[in-house]
Amino acid sequence: MDKNKLGGHYLEKYNEELETLRNRVLAMGGLVEAQVTDAVNALVSADVRLADQVIKNDARVNSLEVIIDEQCAEILARHQPAASDLRFIISIVKTITDLERIGDQAEKVARMAVHLAEKDRPKNQYADIQSLGERVARLVHEALDAFARMDVEVALSVAREDANVDREYESVMRQHITYMMEDPRTITRALDVIWALRALERIGDHARNMCEYVIYLVKGKDVRHVSLEEMERAARGETPGAE
Amino acid sequence: MDKNKLGGHYLEKYNEELETLRNRVLAMGGLVEAQVTDAVNALVSADVRLADQVIKNDARVNSLEVIIDEQCAEILARHQPAASDLRFIISIVKTITDLERIGDQAEKVARMAVHLAEKDRPKNQYADIQSLGERVARLVHEALDAFARMDVEVALSVAREDANVDREYESVMRQHITYMMEDPRTITRALDVIWALRALERIGDHARNMCEYVIYLVKGKDVRHVSLEEMERAARGETPGAE
Numbered sequence: 328m329d330k331n332k333l334g335g336h337y338l339e340k341y342n343e344e345l346e347t348l349r350n351r352v353l354a355m356g357g358l359v360e361a362q363v364t365d366a367v368n369a370l371v372s373a374d375v376r377l378a379d380q381v382i383k384n385d386a387r388v389n390s391l392e393v394i395i396d397e398q399c400a401e402i403l404a405r406h407q408p409a410a411s412d413l414r415f416i417i418s419i420v421k422t423i424t425d426l427e428r429i430g431d432q433a434e435k436v437a438r439m440a441v442h443l444a445e446k447d448r449p450k451n452q453y454a455d456i457q458s459l460g461e462r463v464a465r466l467v468h469e470a471l472d473a474f475a476r477m478d479v480e481v482a483l484s485v486a487r488e489d490a491n492v493d494r495e496y497e498s499v500m501r502q503h504i505t506y507m508m509e510d511p512r513t514i515t516r517a518l519d520v521i522w523a524l525r526a527l528e529r530i531g532d533h534a535r536n537m538c539e540y541v542i543y544l545v546k547g548k549d550v551r552h553v554s555l556e557e558m559e560r561a562a563r564g565e566t567p568g569a570e
Numbered sequence: 571m572d573k574n575k576l577g578g579h580y581l582e583k584y585n586e587e588l589e590t591l592r593n594r595v596l597a598m599g600g601l602v603e604a605q606v607t608d609a610v611n612a613l614v615s616a617d618v619r620l621a622d623q624v625i626k627n628d629a630r631v632n633s634l635e636v637i638i639d640e641q642c643a644e645i646l647a648r649h650q651p652a653a654s655d656l657r658f659i660i661s662i663v664k665t666i667t668d669l670e671r672i673g674d675q676a677e678k679v680a681r682m683a684v685h686l687a688e689k690d691r692p693k694n695q696y697a698d699i700q701s702l703g704e705r706v707a708r709l710v711h712e713a714l715d716a717f718a719r720m721d722v723e724v725a726l727s728v729a730r731e732d733a734n735v736d737r738e739y740e741s742v743m744r745q746h747i748t749y750m751m752e753d754p755r756t757i758t759r760a761l762d763v764i765w766a767l768r769a770l771e772r773i774g775d776h777a778r779n780m781c782e783y784v785i786y787l788v789k790g791k792d793v794r795h796v797s798l799e800e801m802e803r804a805a806r807g808e809t810p811g812a813e
Binding site: 389392393396397404407410413414417507511514515552 | 632636642643646647650656657663664754794
């Protein structure tokens with residue numbers, strides 16, 4: 328690797344910068360994960376103050392994306408990293424786009440929480456949203472874990488679990504559509520619930536995207552747009568992709 | 571710029587590669603724009619065959635994203651481009667993510683077209699979807715135009731028009747919710763319409779994202795997550811961002 332050609336001091340500084348970059352992504356991820364959890368809790372417990380805080384915090388998520396993007400550009404310009412580090416940085420540019428969009432979805436859930444706080448609550452007290460919300464927050468947590476440890480097995484388990492989340496989403500969604508048809512007076516509430524559910528489902532998709540970049544990084548194989556089975560084969564295969 | 575230091579033959583090859591990259595992005599954009607137009611036409615004219623074709627074509631959009639990403643990584647590794655070219659390549663990595671997601675949304679509209687083809691048609695014959703659809707297809711076209719010509723004014727006009735699209739979306743959406751409440755038998759159809767409208771609205775957002783990268787490229791200023799007014803100030807300002 329090119330790094331061996333570099334002087335010790337320069338190399339040290341370079342590695343430090345990569346480490347700072349990695350830590351910033353994890354910090355952004357931690358904030359985004361908290362946003363998801365807080366947004367779901369705000370909705371389930373009709374906590375408008377917490378919802379407002381999530382909405383306000385989204386600006387912090389956005390500015391972290393901008394800062395990390397700039398840092399990536401700087402490292403590319405200054406150090407001209409070779410193959411594997413280059414792949415790492417491109418993956419980060421993609422990862423933070425997904426993190427930022429998870430943040431947007433959390434903000435949407437928080438906005439629905441504000442709407443719903445004024446309305447009658449359903450008999451199940453939003454237990455279905457709580458359940459789906461906890462599952463996707465865990466997906467975000469595990470996607471970050473896969474990134475932090477470059478762990479292909481964790482990445483694969485997130486992709487598998489995202490498929491389960493999609494199924495739970497479909498089933499809960501059908502239920503709410505049935506409620507709506509049975510009692511049209513609940514339509515406006517049901518639509519807010521549907522938007523929140525949809526946002527949670529999309530958070531799962533973004534967590535899966537993040538895991539696809541981890542597999543790309545570790546195995547050199549692009550597993551976007553492939554089935555779960557193909558993804559497992561690619562991640563477990565002995566032959567890494569062509570460099 | 572570093573390029574001056576390079577030999578003529580090498581420089582020629584490098585410029586060719588950048589030009590190929592740029593053309594591929596435009597080709598991907600052209601395909602995505604056609605997908606949006608076809609999906610909307612399929613829905614409005616209940617053309618299931620056209621809808622199926624859009625759904626099938628999405629795989630082509632996806633594979634273009636993967637190919638262009640790889641080409642970006644190759645150019646970064648081989649030529650280690652300096653500041654402005656580096657920014658160009660990072661913008662492309664982001665742009666194609668948005669193009670791919672516009673493709674996903676077009677596919678969603680096509681899926682709704684398949685559902686809706688079996689159902690009674692509303693009195694307005696989906697004139698509202700046609701109108702919104704034509705507007706967002708034009709936004710995608712203009713965003714690509716802004717990218718092709720690195721035109722900040724066109725980029726700004728897309729951002730402004732996206733704000734109008736959002737308003738039209740809100741108004742059409744409210745109308746469909748009213749229909750649903752007036753006649754609950756139309757709920758399942760209305761929900762398909764709502765998903766299609768939502769997908770169109772998101773296409774506008776992605777077109778706006780693409781224009782933000784153009785402004786970033788030309789002006790060196792990151793205008794994501796800022797208001798339209800701030801964006802205009804940044805794009806028109808005489809002082810480009812610090813390098």
